[in-house]
Amino acid sequence: MSELKILGVSAGYGRETVLEDVDLTVAEGTTTAVLGGSGSGKTTLLRAVAGFLRPGSGTITVGGRTVAGPGTWVPPERRGVGYVRQDGALFPHLSVAGNIAFGLPWPRRRHHDRVLELLDLVGLPAAIAERHPAQLSGGQQQRVALARALAPRPGLILLDEPFSSLDTALRTATREATAQALRAAGATTILVTHDQGEALSFADEVAILQAGRFRQVDSPRTVYREPVDAEVAEFLGDALLIAGSAADGSVTCRLGTLPAHGYPAGDVDVMIRPEQLTLTRPGAGGLDAVVRDIAYFGHDAVVELDPAGDESRDPLRSRVLGVDAPALGELVGVSVVGRVRTYPRVLD
Numbered sequence: 162m163s164e165l166k167i168l169g170v171s172a173g174y175g176r177e178t179v180l181e182d183v184d185l186t187v188a189e190g191t192t193t194a195v196l197g198g199s200g201s202g203k204t205t206l207l208r209a210v211a212g213f214l215r216p217g218s219g220t221i222t223v224g225g226r227t228v229a230g231p232g233t234w235v236p237p238e239r240r241g242v243g244y245v246r247q248d249g250a251l252f253p254h255l256s257v258a259g260n261i262a263f264g265l266p267w268p269r270r271r272h273h274d275r276v277l278e279l280l281d282l283v284g285l286p287a288a289i290a291e292r293h294p295a296q297l298s299g300g301q302q303q304r305v306a307l308a309r310a311l312a313p314r315p316g317l318i319l320l321d322e323p324f325s326s327l328d329t330a331l332r333t334a335t336r337e338a339t340a341q342a343l344r345a346a347g348a349t350t351i352l353v354t355h356d357q358g359e360a361l362s363f364a365d366e367v368a369i370l371q372a373g374r375f376r377q378v379d380s381p382r383t384v385y386r387e388p389v390d391a392e393v394a395e396f397l398g399d400a401l402l403i404a405g406s407a408a409d410g411s412v413t414c415r416l417g418t419l420p421a422h423g424y425p426a427g428d429v430d431v432m433i434r435p436e437q438l439t440l441t442r443p444g445a446g447g448l449d450a451v452v453r454d455i456a457y458f459g460h461d462a463v464v465e466l467d468p469a470g471d472e473s474r475d476p477l478r479s480r481v482l483g484v485d486a487p488a489l490g491e492l493v494g495v496s497v498v499g500r501v502r503t504y505p506r507v508l509d
């Protein structure tokens with residue numbers, strides 16, 4: 162499998178530039194999730210890497226070989242890149258075996274053993290080899306599409322929102338089977354998604370794409386705990402932003418004096434994730450609050466809190482375990498666990 166390097170790539174359609182001077186490296190055998198909203202340029206990036214779109218400038222190398230660059234253009238079929246689309250795009254008139262064998266080089270298309278090996282790799286039973294796509298569930302179809310893409314042992318696999326059409330249970334199972342198959346194949350992978358949880362749980366690195374530029378590329382833990390700015394923090398999940406004053410590795414704000422990292426001194430905005438707010442006995446936390454609303458999800462619950470004694474203050478939001486959900490109207494103490502992130506003050 163191969164390292165992917167994208168250097169200074171700009172690409173678009175006609176006069177519209179979608180990707181602006183983007184850089185991205187995906188190390189050999191690792192997975193990077195490209196996370197971005199609708200229209201941010203995710204598919205455009207995959208199309209440029211696969212060779213369906215010619216970049217206006219920049220260089221793309223796969224396994225050290227330049228596939229796009231000044232004076233160089235390698236067509237899609239010679240790039241050693243596998244592509245799995247959102248809908249799987251299986252051939253409806255071919256059997257599962259026929260679909261997978263289609264991904265093999267010509268002389269090997271009759272090698273049934275390799276087809277069975279690939280079915281096993283994606284966690285499907287050999288018994289479905291003779292079925293047609295219409296006789297498979299959505300999740301099975303996606304796994305067959307992955308097997309077809311892996312068949313020629315490509316240097317790089319591109320997954321374009323492959324789980325988004327599946328319902329929740331099937332989605333989790335298919336995602337796990339896919340991750341396992343990619344690991345077993347040692348594949349270098351880019352997963353494109355607009356689902357934060359999917360990006361954080363699936364990938365070694367998460368690349369946040371907004372309006373055709375990467376805002377941050379880091380490990381899932383780092384992008385979630387140490388987003389580069391408040392906008393990225395909010396894009397990755399629920400974030401409470403409040404004013405504070407930072408000094409000596411801590412910040413003082415309405416929730417008390419808390420260990421902090423980020424912008425080191427002076428007026429700051431403090432970013433706290435809702436699961437960092439824990440509920441205690443009244444008087445035992447940084448402040449007291451009254452439970453104003455609860456959204457109960459079973460495994461966890463999101464609790465809206467009104468700081469007690471100060472109606473003018475904005476409500477707080479805490480995410481607690483479902484078993485710990487308080488009662489509506491209850492008076493609770495609120496504490497913060499873990500370090501909080503600080504940014505230069507933007508809030509009024």
Ligand SMILES: Nc1ncnc2c1ncn2[C@@H]1O[C@H](COP(=O)(O)OP(=O)(O)OP(=O)(O)O)[C@@H](O)[C@H]1O
Nearest residue numbers: 174177179197198199200201202203204205206355
């Ligand atoms: N074939 C095309 N011709 C012209 N403009 C296009 C074409 N494909 C995409 N675009 C435009 O390029 C921009 C980025 O599109 P792209 O499909 O890369 O976004 P995306 O992040 O994959 O979005 P989504 O999550 O909705 O699929 C959008 O403004 C879109 O309208």
